[in-house]
Amino acid sequence: MTQPFNGSLLRPDFVPGEPVERHFSDVELVWTDDEQKQIATFRSQYPTNDGAVMKVLWLAQNKFSWLPPEVVQFVADTIEVPYAKVYGVATFYTQYYKEKKGTYVLDVCTCFGCQVCGGYDILHYLEDKLGISKGETTADGLFTIQEVECLGACGSAPMLQVTNGPYVHNLTKEKVDALIDDLKEGKMPAFESVTLPQDETDLGGNRRSDTELVTEYQTPPVSETLH
Amino acid sequence: MADAPSLITGETKAGDWRNYERVLLPPVKDLHKIDVYEENGGYSALKAIVEDGKFDPKGLTDEVKASGLRGRGGAGFATGLKWSFMPAVDPEKPRYLCCNGDESEPGTFKDRQIFEYNPHLMIEGIVLSCYAMTIKTCYLYIRGEYIDYVNHVQTAVDEAYASGYIGQKILGTDFSTEIVVHCGAGAYICGEETSLMESLEGERAYPRIKPPFPAQSGCWGMPTTINNVETLACVPLIVNRGAAWFAGIGPEKHPGPVLYGISGHVNKPGVYEFPTGMLITDLIEVAGGVRGGKNIKAIIPGGSSTPPLTWEMAREATMDAETLREAGSSMGTAGLCILDEDTDMVAFTRRIAHFYHHESCGQCTPCRDGTGWVEKLLSRIENGEGYTRDLELLLEICDQMEGRTVCALADAAAWPVRWGIRRFRDEFEARCKAESFVSSEMGDGASTETESITI
Numbered sequence: 082m083t084q085p086f087n088g089s090l091l092r093p094d095f096v097p098g099e100p101v102e103r104h105f106s107d108v109e110l111v112w113t114d115d116e117q118k119q120i121a122t123f124r125s126q127y128p129t130n131d132g133a134v135m136k137v138l139w140l141a142q143n144k145f146s147w148l149p150p151e152v153v154q155f156v157a158d159t160i161e162v163p164y165a166k167v168y169g170v171a172t173f174y175t176q177y178y179k180e181k182k183g184t185y186v187l188d189v190c191t192c193f194g195c196q197v198c199g200g201y202d203i204l205h206y207l208e209d210k211l212g213i214s215k216g217e218t219t220a221d222g223l224f225t226i227q228e229v230e231c232l233g234a235c236g237s238a239p240m241l242q243v244t245n246g247p248y249v250h251n252l253t254k255e256k257v258d259a260l261i262d263d264l265k266e267g268k269m270p271a272f273e274s275v276t277l278p279q280d281e282t283d284l285g286g287n288r289r290s291d292t293e294l295v296t297e298y299q300t301p302p303v304s305e306t307l308h
Numbered sequence: 309m310a311d312a313p314s315l316i317t318g319e320t321k322a323g324d325w326r327n328y329e330r331v332l333l334p335p336v337k338d339l340h341k342i343d344v345y346e347e348n349g350g351y352s353a354l355k356a357i358v359e360d361g362k363f364d365p366k367g368l369t370d371e372v373k374a375s376g377l378r379g380r381g382g383a384g385f386a387t388g389l390k391w392s393f394m395p396a397v398d399p400e401k402p403r404y405l406c407c408n409g410d411e412s413e414p415g416t417f418k419d420r421q422i423f424e425y426n427p428h429l430m431i432e433g434i435v436l437s438c439y440a441m442t443i444k445t446c447y448l449y450i451r452g453e454y455i456d457y458v459n460h461v462q463t464a465v466d467e468a469y470a471s472g473y474i475g476q477k478i479l480g481t482d483f484s485t486e487i488v489v490h491c492g493a494g495a496y497i498c499g500e501e502t503s504l505m506e507s508l509e510g511e512r513a514y515p516r517i518k519p520p521f522p523a524q525s526g527c528w529g530m531p532t533t534i535n536n537v538e539t540l541a542c543v544p545l546i547v548n549r550g551a552a553w554f555a556g557i558g559p560e561k562h563p564g565p566v567l568y569g570i571s572g573h574v575n576k577p578g579v580y581e582f583p584t585g586m587l588i589t590d591l592i593e594v595a596g597g598v599r600g601g602k603n604i605k606a607i608i609p610g611g612s613s614t615p616p617l618t619w620e621m622a623r624e625a626t627m628d629a630e631t632l633r634e635a636g637s638s639m640g641t642a643g644l645c646i647l648d649e650d651t652d653m654v655a656f657t658r659r660i661a662h663f664y665h666h667e668s669c670g671q672c673t674p675c676r677d678g679t680g681w682v683e684k685l686l687s688r689i690e691n692g693e694g695y696t697r698d699l700e701l702l703l704e705i706c707d708q709m710e711g712r713t714v715c716a717l718a719d720a721a722a723w724p725v726r727w728g729i730r731r732f733r734d735e736f737e738a739r740c741k742a743e744s745f746v747s748s749e750m751g752d753g754a755s756t757e758t759e760s761i762t763i
Contacts, residue, residue, distance in 0.1 A: 236579065
């Protein structure tokens with residue numbers, strides 16, 4: 082005989098027959114004219130409706146900051162594909178936020194390139210500083226810390242990414258402090274151009290005249306906890 | 309080669325690399341701007357082909373074949389040969405090119421330098437490749453974390469459209485091709501070719517069983533070719549300077565310029581452009597030597613999937629596919645990670661296992677479950693709770709993962725563990741408890757530590 086479902090062990094997101102908790106009303110779930118134009122462009126770029134799923138999900142996430150079920154449904158209706166398919170895509174990729182995150186999501190890389198250069202030191206320092214563990218959000222809803230996989234900046238380890246946006250390279254505790262202070266004031270870090278070591282003699286390091294923030298590759302720090 | 313039984317000679321195969329002139333990222337300020345790129349000979353290869361008819365499509369494919377260019381994305385497959393797999397043009401069937409800029413292999417950070425500093429070289433390469441294979445649409449797939457580069461590349465693509473290098477009737481000829489920039493959303497598996505195609509189609513990015521290969525049935529079931537960013541960036545260079553020039557750089561079987569991403573315990577990490585066939589010791593020298601003058605314990609020659617080499621194995625090896633295979637690893641993406649004598653190889657291997665566990669797409673059981681078991685066992689050993697027999701169990705799990713899945717992710721996950729244990733076994737054993745069972749205490753052969761690893 083099969084055991085009846087024990088609701089205390091597992092809390093499903095919704096119970097059949099009961100309305101799902103909504104975070105955005107129908108009034109909010111509309112595209113502006115500009116967004117509709119973008120969506121029309123996205124749809125023209127792929128031979129099927131499905132092709133535009135990822136771009137419209139990105140558009141929705143940038144607009145609503147995360148993707149609760151009603152937003153996923155909204156995206157599905159927009160590009161005329163089934164909800165289940167859009168939900169499947171949204172849950173497959175880590176950068177789509179399926180739950181509400183803090184205003185600033187700090188994605189700290191600890192994959193091996195960063196691991197051996199103090200990635201975990203930075204992660205643990207941030208956890209102590211903000212009083213939360215990875216995967217959690219501060220009580221004021223300002224910061225979420227996540228441990229992420231390689232972000233493709235191994236030469237400037239340790240590093241982190243802020244809310245799927247700018248990278249912050251060559252992290253030190255001082256740099257983390259300054260970053261947190263800036264973010265509390267609402268200042269997102271600017272794009273940091275990382276120079277090529279071979280350009281040092283030929284181009285004086287920086288080869289771009291149109292970036293303000295330039296970082297050189299530096300000797301990585303010696304990790305405190307894990308080498 | 310009867311007179312040279314070993315390729316590992318301790319001598320560089322990169323020729324006069326100290327006077328190497330950079331071509332993928334030449335020292336030109338603001339090269340990412342289209343006017344600067346044009347002033348420095350940019351888009352001249354495209355003009356030579358579509359306007360002056362330097363090569364017909366087959367001729368261009370043959371030229372790339374003759375250059376010996378091999379894919380820079382990890383597998384190292386011959387690019388010209390891959391192009392020649394495309395079937396004859398069927399007017400009923402659209403054909404696609406995918407430019408793979410997913411670059412998620414840990415230890416790899418080279419393509420982003422092309423996106424930022426020389427995007428037009430890649431764009432010119434894409435258009436030339438489309439010409440060679442009579443393709444009208446290219447999807448340029450860039451990982452979602454590189455959003456700054458996605459926008460940067462989109463600007464470059466828009467500039468190229470405005471100048472008539474992409475779009476309808478390129479440079480006033482009958483040749484047309486479009487480039488669509490596609491932004492990923494954080495999945496390592498999308499770097500696998502068929503998975504990338506699933507992702508483009510708006511599906512969950514599960515790799516497909518091959519055959520059929522992409523040339524027969526790729527994006528939306530149509531003939532498709534997929535190449536890495538750096539590979540396509542080599543194409544304009546081959547057109548401008550000739551296949552013989554390209555083939556003359558580095559070792560015969562794996563020639564050309566390469567972006568080496570050097571990370572880990574070196575004084576000057578970063579992306580360096582040199583010929584293939586560089587001695588690993590020379591690369592460490594250009595990267596400023598080992599941090600703190602320490603000794604080297606291990607080298608990862610080309611990203612997380614390539615088996616780690618001990619210093620003894622790496623010190624005379626050169627960076628080309630054949631030599632590294634003989635040395636016991638592979639070229640991968642040429643993203644080297646240098647690990648000094650203080651590195652904890654158990655923790656290091658555990659972190660790689662964690663990566664693959666997280667990034668397994670979940671389609672095939674040996675990979676979905678195997679990567680998790682491997683990570684749990686390695687965590688247990690790292691925490692000093694493991695037993696020597698766990699090492700045999702790990703190797704057995706690796707046996708059950710390799711070659712038993714749709715794509716190569718399971719193999720890539722198993723290799724660093726298998727070779728990590730084989731090559732650094734002393735270090736693993738030192739962390740393990742020798743006793744296999746504490747049956748006298750537990751009574752039934754079960755031990756306390758099994759509880760913590762049971763799901």
